[in-house]
Amino acid sequence: KAGVTQTPRYLIKTRGQQVTLSCSPISGHRSVSWYQQTPGQGLQFLFEYFSETQRNKGNFPGRFSGRQFSNSRSEMNVSTLELGDSALYLCASSAYPGQGSSYEQYFGPGTRLTVT
Amino acid sequence: GQQVMQIPQYQHVQEGEDFTTYCNSSTTLSNIQWYKQRPGGHPVFLIQLVKSGEVKKQKRLTFQFGEAKKNSSLHITATQTTDVGTYFCAGPWTTDSWGKLQFGAGTQVVVTP
Numbered sequence: 001k002a003g004v005t006q007t008p009r010y011l012i013k014t015r016g017q018q019v020t021l022s023c024s025p026i027s028g029h030r031s032v033s034w035y036q037q038t039p040g041q042g043l044q045f046l047f048e049y050f051s052e053t054q055r056n057k058g059n060f061p062g063r064f065s066g067r068q069f070s071n072s073r074s075e076m077n078v079s080t081l082e083l084g085d086s087a088l089y090l091c092a093s094s095a096y097p098g099q100g101s102s103y104e105q106y107f108g109p110g111t112r113l114t115v116t
Numbered sequence: 117g118q119q120v121m122q123i124p125q126y127q128h129v130q131e132g133e134d135f136t137t138y139c140n141s142s143t144t145l146s147n148i149q150w151y152k153q154r155p156g157g158h159p160v161f162l163i164q165l166v167k168s169g170e171v172k173k174q175k176r177l178t179f180q181f182g183e184a185k186k187n188s189s190l191h192i193t194a195t196q197t198t199d200v201g202t203y204f205c206a207g208p209w210t211t212d213s214w215g216k217l218q219f220g221a222g223t224q225v226v227v228t229p
Contacts, residue, residue, distance in 0.1 A: 043204065
């Protein structure tokens with residue numbers, strides 16, 4: 001199976017702009033989670049989508065939003081970018097665990113966002 | 117608030133030595149997962165522990181989940197240069213929040229040949 005793919009891999013934006021990141025999960029996986037990774041804060045959960053519905057949300061401002069499409073692909077959007085939004089944005093996909101299944105998440109390579 | 121803590125933050129190890137990294141949660145976890153992130157890479161799933169007191173081994177790596185499901189450890193024997201990276205523990209607070217992992221800050225491992 002192909003792994004999780006994220007596009008673009010690198011992005012440079014200026015303050016005040018908005019950005020959209022894309023994530024394609026492993027085939028058959030219906031859950032996509034997004035994380036922000038920075039040296040200071042580590043890995044922080046943004047939100048999770050399952051079957052086009054947001055199931056869980058982290059403690060990020062409303063400038064961060066996401067959505068999931070019927071083919072399970074997901075996008076996240078950050079509006080009015082701030083310098084502090086510079087980070088590695090990771091998405092992870094997982095299968096619905098069901099009974100006795102594993103909960104592991106498979107991460108994509110990430111999108112490195114730099115805000116200047 | 118609820119959080120997951122890992123110690124030590126950094127671990128310098130001589131090749132061939134053993135070391136242990138610890139993970140402690142402020143509340144009970146539904147399960148605990150361990151991930152490894154190589155420099156410049158992304159987190160890669162290593163293992164999942166679900167049952168209280170569970171112990172699992174992967175070659176030179178031994179993972180343990182505490183009886184109260186609030187702590188975990190990763191022990192690596194005979195460290196090799198391929199063990200370099202940051203090891204994260206993570207877990208969902210509840211079974212229903214399986215897609216929302218709370219990550220520890222990680223233990224960055226440096227191996228000296």
